[in-house]
Amino acid sequence: LLLYFLSGALTHPDPRQREALIKLEASMQMGGQIMLTDAEQRLNSVLMKKKQEELWRADFPPALHFFKAKTLIRTSPIFSVLQKMPKGGALHVHDFSMTDVEWLVKNVTYWPHCYICFTNNQSVRFLFSSQFPKTVLLCSPWVLLEDLRARLINVTDLDNSIKGNLTIFTTQDPNVVYPNQDVIWDRFEQSFLALLGLVTYAPVFREYYYRGLREFYLDNVMYLELRALLPEIYELDGSKHDIAWTLKTYRDVTRQFTAENPGFFGARIIYTVHRGVNLTVMTKAIEEAMELQRNFPDIMAGFDMVGREDSGKPLWYFREALSLPVQKGVTLPFYFHAGETDLEGTDVDQNMLDALLLNTSRVGHGFALPRHPLTKLLSRKRGVAVEVCPISNQVMKLVKDLRNHPAAMLMLEDHPLVISSDDPAMFGSSGLSYDFYEAFVGFGGIRSTLGTLKQLAINSIRYSSLTLEQQDKALALWQTQWDKFVSETV
Amino acid sequence: LLLYFLSGALTHPDPRQREALIKLEASMQMGGQIMLTDAEQRLNSVLMKKKQEELWRADFPPALHFFKAKTLIRTSPIFSVLQKMPKGGALHVHDFSMTDVEWLVKNVTYWPHCYICFTNNQSVRFLFSSQFPKTVLLCSPWVLLEDLRARLINVTDLDNSIKGNLTIFTTQDPNVVYPNQDVIWDRFEQSFLALLGLVTYAPVFREYYYRGLREFYLDNVMYLELRALLPEIYELDGSKHDIAWTLKTYRDVTRQFTAENPGFFGARIIYTVHRGVNLTVMTKAIEEAMELQRNFPDIMAGFDMVGREDSGKPLWYFREALSLPVQKGVTLPFYFHAGETDLEGTDVDQNMLDALLLNTSRVGHGFALPRHPLTKLLSRKRGVAVEVCPISNQVMKLVKDLRNHPAAMLMLEDHPLVISSDDPAMFGSSGLSYDFYEAFVGFGGIRSTLGTLKQLAINSIRYSSLTLEQQDKALALWQTQWDKFVSETV
Ligand SMILES: [Zn+2]
Ligand SMILES: [Zn+2]
Numbered sequence: 001l002l003l004y005f006l007s008g009a010l011t012h013p014d015p016r017q018r019e020a021l022i023k024l025e026a027s028m029q030m031g032g033q034i035m036l037t038d039a040e041q042r043l044n045s046v047l048m049k050k051k052q053e054e055l056w057r058a059d060f061p062p063a064l065h066f067f068k069a070k071t072l073i074r075t076s077p078i079f080s081v082l083q084k085m086p087k088g089g090a091l092h093v094h095d096f097s098m099t100d101v102e103w104l105v106k107n108v109t110y111w112p113h114c115y116i117c118f119t120n121n122q123s124v125r126f127l128f129s130s131q132f133p134k135t136v137l138l139c140s141p142w143v144l145l146e147d148l149r150a151r152l153i154n155v156t157d158l159d160n161s162i163k164g165n166l167t168i169f170t171t172q173d174p175n176v177v178y179p180n181q182d183v184i185w186d187r188f189e190q191s192f193l194a195l196l197g198l199v200t201y202a203p204v205f206r207e208y209y210y211r212g213l214r215e216f217y218l219d220n221v222m223y224l225e226l227r228a229l230l231p232e233i234y235e236l237d238g239s240k241h242d243i244a245w246t247l248k249t250y251r252d253v254t255r256q257f258t259a260e261n262p263g264f265f266g267a268r269i270i271y272t273v274h275r276g277v278n279l280t281v282m283t284k285a286i287e288e289a290m291e292l293q294r295n296f297p298d299i300m301a302g303f304d305m306v307g308r309e310d311s312g313k314p315l316w317y318f319r320e321a322l323s324l325p326v327q328k329g330v331t332l333p334f335y336f337h338a339g340e341t342d343l344e345g346t347d348v349d350q351n352m353l354d355a356l357l358l359n360t361s362r363v364g365h366g367f368a369l370p371r372h373p374l375t376k377l378l379s380r381k382r383g384v385a386v387e388v389c390p391i392s393n394q395v396m397k398l399v400k401d402l403r404n405h406p407a408a409m410l411m412l413e414d415h416p417l418v419i420s421s422d423d424p425a426m427f428g429s430s431g432l433s434y435d436f437y438e439a440f441v442g443f444g445g446i447r448s449t450l451g452t453l454k455q456l457a458i459n460s461i462r463y464s465s466l467t468l469e470q471q472d473k474a475l476a477l478w479q480t481q482w483d484k485f486v487s488e489t490v
Numbered sequence: 491l492l493l494y495f496l497s498g499a500l501t502h503p504d505p506r507q508r509e510a511l512i513k514l515e516a517s518m519q520m521g522g523q524i525m526l527t528d529a530e531q532r533l534n535s536v537l538m539k540k541k542q543e544e545l546w547r548a549d550f551p552p553a554l555h556f557f558k559a560k561t562l563i564r565t566s567p568i569f570s571v572l573q574k575m576p577k578g579g580a581l582h583v584h585d586f587s588m589t590d591v592e593w594l595v596k597n598v599t600y601w602p603h604c605y606i607c608f609t610n611n612q613s614v615r616f617l618f619s620s621q622f623p624k625t626v627l628l629c630s631p632w633v634l635l636e637d638l639r640a641r642l643i644n645v646t647d648l649d650n651s652i653k654g655n656l657t658i659f660t661t662q663d664p665n666v667v668y669p670n671q672d673v674i675w676d677r678f679e680q681s682f683l684a685l686l687g688l689v690t691y692a693p694v695f696r697e698y699y700y701r702g703l704r705e706f707y708l709d710n711v712m713y714l715e716l717r718a719l720l721p722e723i724y725e726l727d728g729s730k731h732d733i734a735w736t737l738k739t740y741r742d743v744t745r746q747f748t749a750e751n752p753g754f755f756g757a758r759i760i761y762t763v764h765r766g767v768n769l770t771v772m773t774k775a776i777e778e779a780m781e782l783q784r785n786f787p788d789i790m791a792g793f794d795m796v797g798r799e800d801s802g803k804p805l806w807y808f809r810e811a812l813s814l815p816v817q818k819g820v821t822l823p824f825y826f827h828a829g830e831t832d833l834e835g836t837d838v839d840q841n842m843l844d845a846l847l848l849n850t851s852r853v854g855h856g857f858a859l860p861r862h863p864l865t866k867l868l869s870r871k872r873g874v875a876v877e878v879c880p881i882s883n884q885v886m887k888l889v890k891d892l893r894n895h896p897a898a899m900l901m902l903e904d905h906p907l908v909i910s911s912d913d914p915a916m917f918g919s920s921g922l923s924y925d926f927y928e929a930f931v932g933f934g935g936i937r938s939t940l941g942t943l944k945q946l947a948i949n950s951i952r953y954s955s956l957t958l959e960q961q962d963k964a965l966a967l968w969q970t971q972w973d974k975f976v977s978e979t980v
Contacts, residue, residue, distance in 0.1 A: 013809050013847040021843060025864035319503050342893075345936035353511060357503040371935075373903050374515035403832075404894060413863050445861075446835035 029447060030414045031455030042490045044450035050078050054441055062402035062442025066391045067174045070428060073437050081489060082440065083433045085453065086481035088460035089223035089265075089474075090216060090420050090432045092364055092387035094272075094306070096192065096199050097423030098212035098226065100430055101166040104198050105159050110149075111204075113236055115142040116162075123190040124165045126197035128204075130236045165194045168395070169428030181397045185308045188396070191426060202233045202241070206253055213257045217264050219431025222481070223474060224267035225465060226250070227304055227335075227364075229274075230292075247271075247292055251299040263481065265474045268301035268465055270335045275305040275312035282321040290330045301465035302333030302361065309340050314347040315354040322358050333465060337364035342398050344371065352379070362387055362463060366417075367398050370406040376415070385416040385463035390438035391429055392422035402442035411444060411452065418460045457482070519937060520904045521945030532980045534940035540568050544931055552892040552932030556881045557664045560918060563927050571979060572930065573923045575943065576971035578950035579713035579755075579964075580706055580910050580922045582854055582877035584762075584796070586682065586689050587913030588702035588716065590920055591656040594688050595649050600639075601694075603726055605632040606652075613680040614655045616687035618694075620726045655684045658885070659918025671887045675798045678886070681916060692723045692731070696743055703747045707754050709921025712971070713964060714757040715791055715955060716740070717825075717854075719764075720782075737761075737782055741789040753971065755964045758791035758955055760825045765795040765802035772811040780820045791955035792823030792851065799830050804837040805844040812848050823955060827854035832888050834861065842869070852877055852953060856907075857888050860896040866905070875906040875953035880928035881919055882912035892932035901934060901942065908950045947972070 026032050036044055054060065054076060061069035061076065073079050108114070115127045117139040127133050133142050149155045164170070168187050170177050178184035199208050216224055230247055232240040247269060254267045271292060273285040289303045305312075315322070315336060325332035336358070338351035353375045355363055363369070366386035369376050379386065388407040399405050410417055421435045429435070439456070440448055461474045516522050526534055544550065544566060551559035551566065563569050598604070605617045607629040617623050623632050639645045654660070658677050660667050668674040689698050706714055720737055722730040737759060744757045761782060763775040779793045795802075805812070805826060815822035826848070828841035843865045845853055853859070856876035859866050869876065878897045889895050900907055911925045919925070929946070930938055951964045 013813060013844070018806070018840075018843070018847055021847075021864060022840065025843075025862060028863055316508070323503060350508075350512065353508070353515075354503070357508055357511075370899055371902060372515060373518055373899075374511060400890075409860055409863075409899065412861060 030411045031451035034451040034454055039486050039490050043486055062438050065174050066394055079437050082436045086220050086478055086485055087432050088457035088478055089464050090221045091225045091418050092420035093226055094423050095228040096195050097426040099208050100425055105163045108198055108204050109145055114145045116145050117142050124194050128201040167426050200231050200233050202235050205233050209253050216431050219433050221432050223265040225301055227270045227272045230271055247296055269299050270301050270304050272304045272306045275307045282318050286321045286324050290332050293332050302335050304335045309348050315351045334360040335362050336360045339368035340365035341368055367393055370409050383416055385418055387420045388417050389420050389422035390435050391427050395427045402438045405443040408443035419456055520901045521941035524941040524944055529976050529980050533976055552928050555664050556884055569927050572926045576710050576968055576975055577922050578947035578968055579954050580711050581715045581908050582910035583716055584913050585718040586685050587916040589698050590915055595653045598688055598694050599635055604635045606635050607632050614684050618691040618726055657916050690721050690723050692725050695723050699743050706921050709923050711922050713755040717760045717762045717794055719762055737786055759789050760791050760794050762794045762796045765797045772808050776811045776814050780822050783822050792825050794825045799838050805841045824850040825852050826850045829858035830855035831858055857883055860899050873906055875908055877910050878907050879910050879912035880925050881917055885917045892928045895933040898933035909946055
């Protein structure tokens with residue numbers, strides 16, 4: 001039909017031909033070829049009707065900044081369906097933004113031996129220590145939080161201020177608080193540093209991760225690939241564990257959680273290094289990653305870099321180090337962040353191509369991909385999925401109105417992609433459902449259906465780092481949950 | 491190379507392969523395969539350097555609403571080059587928004603026998619009449635402007651107010667004055683009705699068109715395809731000419747202007763009808779259009795519909811009428827407005843597909859095209875060019891920041907397209923250079939070059955309604971002007 005039409009023979013316009021072309025275009029989109037069961041079709045009708053109503057709202061959430069949209073989304077009937085929906089895996093989440101900070105503020109900072117200091121750029125640092133710790137650079141002398149709270153009449157203010165320092169979420173106008181990308185990246189990094197002293201304390205570390213898994217699982221995510229810095233975790237006496245210990249702890253907690261929750265399939269770790277390091281440090285990190293990959297093949301999924309692309313070194317700068325595994329014949333899959341930028345024509349803008357040249361398994365973000373037709377084609381042909389993180393891209397100021405997210409085009413073309421949440425706790429979000437909402441109601445527009453959602457869930461398993469055999473097992477588990485969800489929701 | 495790379499053989503990343511892929515992607519964009527002469531390369535370097543400087547500006551014009559950006563653009567060194575540059579043809583311009591209104595206000599409304607009345611929705615109407623005219627619906631009694639001005643101490647205020655009624659341009663915050671698409675379309679139509687009584691008066695009509703041709707010619711546009719309503723033009727005694735007279739007048743004035751200006755190639759008329767009419771009226775209009783096409787084949791280029799797509803009937807509604815020419819074996823080329831919408835999944839959203847099914851020669855706007863992968867493919871394969879009107883799309887509230895115009899992707903894929911200005915006078919713009927600026931500096935981004943601009947000019951002739959032979963003549967004339975421009979500008 002398409003070829004016939006392309007031949008351009010003009011006939012009296014044929015309604016059946018028109019119908020066929022409209023259907024053909026619809027079938028080209030993500031999930032467009034999925035045959036829905038009767039029950040799924042009924043659920044789809046309900047969802048589409050609700051979406052149409054949502055589209056008519058004056059305060060349409062995807063058009064608003066997520067900080068303002070959050071409470072609106074939470075009351076949306078579509079959101080409650082998306083929460084219940086088995087979403088498969090979350091493939092792009094960072095270690096220390098996976099868990100709600102409420103527990104850190106209201107519980108962890110009340111633990112004994114918790115010290116705080118105040119930096120000269122309005123952030124804070126934390127440390128657990130059995131002894132009074134040495135002052136750190138650019139920070140006030142340490143104060144025992146227990147003592148500080150004892151001296152305060154109202155500890156709620158302090159707790160709120162701590163909470164404000166552990167995320168970039170704000171109830172003020174986000175465009176005033178964060179006028180540009182430089183400011184928000186700086187605050188993002190400060191919040192991360194504030195978190196670090198809490199979450200790298202061994203007892204916190206374990207429980208933080210456990211609670212993170214639970215949050216995702218309760219949000220009906222069955223599998224996680226966590227980008228993790230694998231820092232040296234410390235004990236109260238100041239002693240530090242090595243990086244292998246950190247990875248082993250991830251493995252052990254994952255095993256424990258999976259054993260306790262048979263509906264959860266598991267989690268794997270993508271070891272990440274900050275892109276601000278030099279070539280020597282990167283080379284060492286790659287060597288370390290290869291060793292971890294060899295020693296812990298079950299938990300270790302591969303390697304990536306973190307930090308703002310625009311201000312960091314491009315991937316190509318590290319090509320020597322990143323070629324080491326292939327040169328040595330060692331397997332080390334890459335999951336590079338690339339294209340999280342709106343700077344065109346720079347070296348950074350070539351990161352997506354370079355990621356492909358370095359044989360990346362997926363691309364983190366790929367926000368700039370639609371502006372690179374050749375790179376887009378390559379990623380499609382090679383089946384390299386893009387990890388789209390809608391809320392992250394909006395909060396970090398790459399796109400204002402999520403209806404205009406470039407992934408709209410990718411979804412309409414069925415480009416390999418998954419939806420993920422990047423740093424949910426940092427953005428005042430949680431789990432995966434908020435991002436699914438933005439994808440389904442926002443840039444998915446009126447044309448994305450339950451078939452699209454189903455395909456997104458399937459993609460999240462098929463494009464995961466799991467072996468084919470594991471994927472089949474995970475898909476079977478997901479299918480059971482999906483069928484239950486459909487029959488209970490219709 | 492591409493196939494080799496697609497085969498996915500992993501090698502140590504090869505800098506030459508990378509270089510080749512980056513070049514290949516650059517060559518895929520519009521104008522990417524044009525070989526620049528030495529002089530052109532020098533001009534390109536200058537332009538790209540200036541563009542880089544422009545991109546660093548805090549008040550980057552394409553990111554601002556055109557009403558605010560206009561004075562910034564006018565002082566941009568890139569704009570002055572674009573003004574001098576021979577841009578080829580303007581293929582999407584409407585009859586009564588082609589000429590600056592200054593002349594209408596400061597000259598025409600001072601002519602004798604000019605009456606004004608004030609509507610109850612804060613607009614005005616005009617009429618030239620030798621006798622005192624009958625009151626029209628929803629308007630105050632007619633006042634002779636000569637009398638009104640004689641009674642006023644300050645006529646400048648009146649003139650400014652008249653001017654404000656003839657365009658939608660404003661120095662106030664456009665997002666406050668025009669909060670949504672409904673409001674701006676309403677004001678747009680009111681301004682059009684205000685203009686109508688002036689420009690359909692025979693002596694004004696001729697001169698308005700002549701002055702419009704001159705404005706475009708002075709802006710280095712050598713050819714025009716004008717969408718024209720072909721209204722009945724009236725004389726002072728109230729008598730009216732028929733529609734053929736209107737078309738003949740366009741032809742005669744065009745011949746005169748072309749004879750006086752050998753650097754100008756000509757103009758052709760696309761007869762337009764408002765999409766608000768019913769099927770009977772449309773059928774008559776098509777019959778009329780076929781007759782005009784037969785009788786005036788040199789000036790008459792084809793047929794189109796005008797008016798807001800979102801509130802009008804979709805093309806498919808008129809399919810019976812629009813199929814008449816093919817049924818009768820008569821040639822009537824179509825140049826349909828389609829896809830000037832951000833409403834997805836509606837009948838209106840299928841206008842682009844329907845335009846193709848009705849064998850349209852070009853698509854006006856095609857703003858929604860990137861969201862229709864199949865329709866996009868069809869328009870590409872059939873060589874149906876999209877007429878991109880950046881400032882119009884921004885002013886009419888389809889896109890805020892012109893860096894995000896969907897044509898960015900089309901340009902990177904070398905989709906057949908031309909740049910045009912739609913209703914320049916209505917937007918406080920003029921000619922074609924402002925829109926070229928937005929395309930080149932805005933959504934063209936850092937990657938569009940002098941080659942892109944050259945291709946846009948060539949496209950405007952190759953996708954015109956001219957015969958191949960005429961196109962070759964026009965291109966030869968353009969090439970002379972282009973070479974002169976390049977040698978004088980370097
Ligand atoms: Zn990330
Ligand atoms: Zn138009």
